[in-house]
Amino acid sequence: MSAFPSTTSDALEAPSPDRSGRVLRAREWLGDQHILRDYELLMQDLQQNNPDLAARTRLVDPLIAHYQLRLGSASVMLAAFQRIVNVGGNDTADFLFMPVSDASASDPVRRGTHWSLLLVDRRERASPVAYHYDSHRGQNDELAAILAQRLRARPEPVRMTQQRNDYDCGVFVVDGTRTLVSRLSERWRPAELHLDNLIVDRLALRNRLAG
Template identity: 55%
Template sequence: AEWQPGGIVDFIHHAEGAQASGSRALGDTQWLGDEHISADYLHLETELQGSDPELLARTRFVDPLVAQLLRQREGSSHLQALLRGRTTVDFLFVPVSDASADDPDRRGSHWSLLFVYLRGPTGPVAFHYDSIDHYNHNFAGELANSLGATLMPPPRMKQQRNGYDCGVFVLAATRELVRRLQQQAQPTLDLDDLVADRQALRNRLQR
């Protein structure tokens, strides 16, 4: 029988187990799957644990499967459960997919990134980074709205020049924003000079 989530904690445990058992090998032109994004986010958490545990405590890298759950209408309550016991969290990095949040047969073909700052002056705000113009704009808007965040005008984002590197851009954007957060209290948000290095990602996934 198909697994049915009993709650956000069960869903997270199921997601982590699924990603751990998935293949992390990445071909030259292969689209990234949930397992690749989840694995690199885990790498980044480990790196921050050693270099900047304070920032890690303030940051949540959301698993792609959990991100789909957060897109649902009750996303705000799911977010509260996701952050339970982590009162210091300021930043969320959420991969956005154009897959259906309700129909498992409608699988997505494009990734983008929603960067959420939970401590805005008037409440949470979200910034959407899309490497194909505004392809996922509506999905990012749904997610931001579900999380109770105001979707801000999009920062500038480097555009991909092929049909398969969107997930690489998401992970590169996440890492660049984290790097800036480590260096600046109020980092610049435009990523028009972003370098999306597939080989560097492949090397990390092979560790």
């Protein structure tokens, strides 16, 4: 399984060769390693401070979301899904957070230029709901709809703050995830599904990753 690159030739800053996810340059597109590391840090915080929510939440590896859940065969997708939702033989996953990439599975030239976030609410197992958060005019809407359909989740529209540069889409994914998880830890009302007031902080992310 190959990893997504952090950037393309149009990036304002070349990607760091460090694959640990600890190094993010000031104007670099996030790679899967950055998102995965921040998801791991967030889950560690959840397990320490809210173990009940941690047990009900899955922060999905970007590579698994892309290659196995969205692009994999039916059997590959189902096996990956079962590994994600089942812990100790029990399906405890009420909330799935999945980064969506526009990378191609077959064309090595199309290595991905945009991230968005798909949240699947599975509290009603028979009728899960999917919310897609895209910070760049719905660029990944079709891809997210395919993923939601494969997971048999009904799409519902939500609002998302739009990025003002060409390189912060991944920051919107991780900061959006953190904001939604924080709301889940409180009493989540329908209005709190929207992220139209989201303010991202790249510097804070860089410090978290480096720490």
